[in-house]
Amino acid sequence: xxxxxxxxxxxxxxxxxxxxxxxxxxxxxxxxxxxxxxxxxxxxxxxxxxxxxxxxxxxxxxxxxxxxxxxxxxxxxxxxxxxxxxxxxxxxxxxxxxxxxxxxxxxxxxxxxxxxxxxxxxxxxxxxxxxxxxxxxxxxxxxxxxxxxxxxxxxxxxxxxxxxxxxxxxxxxxxxxxxxxxxxxxxxxxxxxxxxxxxxxxxxxxxxxxxxxxxxxxxxxxxxxxxxxxxxxxxxxxxxxxxxxxxxxxxxxxxxxxxxxxxxxxxxxxxxxxxxxxxxxxxxxxxxxxxxxxxxxxxxxxxxxxxxxx
Numbered sequence: 001x002x003x004x005x006x007x008x009x010x011x012x013x014x015x016x017x018x019x020x021x022x023x024x025x026x027x028x029x030x031x032x033x034x035x036x037x038x039x040x041x042x043x044x045x046x047x048x049x050x051x052x053x054x055x056x057x058x059x060x061x062x063x064x065x066x067x068x069x070x071x072x073x074x075x076x077x078x079x080x081x082x083x084x085x086x087x088x089x090x091x092x093x094x095x096x097x098x099x100x101x102x103x104x105x106x107x108x109x110x111x112x113x114x115x116x117x118x119x120x121x122x123x124x125x126x127x128x129x130x131x132x133x134x135x136x137x138x139x140x141x142x143x144x145x146x147x148x149x150x151x152x153x154x155x156x157x158x159x160x161x162x163x164x165x166x167x168x169x170x171x172x173x174x175x176x177x178x179x180x181x182x183x184x185x186x187x188x189x190x191x192x193x194x195x196x197x198x199x200x201x202x203x204x205x206x207x208x209x210x211x212x213x214x215x216x217x218x219x220x221x222x223x224x225x226x227x228x229x230x231x232x233x234x235x236x237x238x239x240x241x242x243x244x245x246x247x248x249x250x251x252x253x254x255x256x257x258x259x260x261x262x263x264x265x266x267x268x269x270x271x272x273x274x275x276x277x278x279x280x281x282x283x284x285x286x287x288x289x290x291x292x293x294x295x296x297x298x299x300x301x302x303x304x305x306x307x308x309x310x
Contacts, residue, residue, distance in 0.1 A: 030119035034112040041202040076256035084217040090210035097203035104196035117183035124176035223253035243272035261293040
């Protein structure tokens with residue numbers, strides 16, 4: 001039976017999404033009210049956090065949805081497509097921030113610094129609360145100190161989603177600190193040009209994050225080898241299994257983040273127990289590399305297809 005996503009994690013995500021949406025609304029309204037481009041830029045970064053949280057939540061929900069005759073891999077790639085669209089949108093937003101910052105730099109506008117600091121502080125506290133909610137996840141899953149087969153692999157995938165969302169929120173908390181500092185400087189010095197300067201820094205942060213998002217999404221879409229994995233290491237590990245003679249056409253790719261697939265042609269020695277070898281190979285792939293979805297074709301002679309993976 002395919003395990004269902006942990007309901008505790010789902011509740012944490014729902015709480016985090018609601019709180020972050022409130023932060024987003026407050027910063028958008030506050031940005032226009034105070035005239036602060038830095039606060040509006042931070043709101044754009046919060047929008048990225050909201051999207052990341054929703055994306056991770058959807059990924060958990062879709063992981064329990066079975067494949068059908070039309071979508072034999074399920075609906076996991078929707079996560080990747082959504083991330084790609086989000087990344088492109090954030091690139092556009094970051095350049096809009098740069099453009100507006102340049103205009104503000106040339107003609108600085110007055111900023112309500114006190115109100116700016118108050119709203120940014122509220123956003124900072126709320127972000128720290130969301131980070132606390134997501135950060136408490138580790139203790140809820142690791143109390144027994146071990147995993148069990150497919151369920152353990154699913155928990156690892158959930159951990160990846162939570163970690164990704166947690167890092168997004170921490171990044172926004174740092175951006176909020178920058179806005180608070182900008183408000184304080186403007187309050188004490190009257191230097192309104194600090195506002196567009198901080199906006200540029202936040203824009204760079206958004207651009208860097210969006211680039212990583214685009215790079216990761218495109219790598220999955222072109223079916224590149226998952227990050228942190230080596231085809232050579234996988235091949236070497238499989239060739240250590242008794243009865244395995246050679247490996248051809250070894251392919252490793254990601255269906256989505258945390259969902260890795262593998263296919264291979266394996267040449268066996270004569271009179272091998274195929275069932276036993278298959279179990280050993282699958283156990284090696286699952287426990288040593290976290291690869292759950294495997295398609296292995298056994299051969300008894302060199303079919304000459306592809307190069308031998310070494």
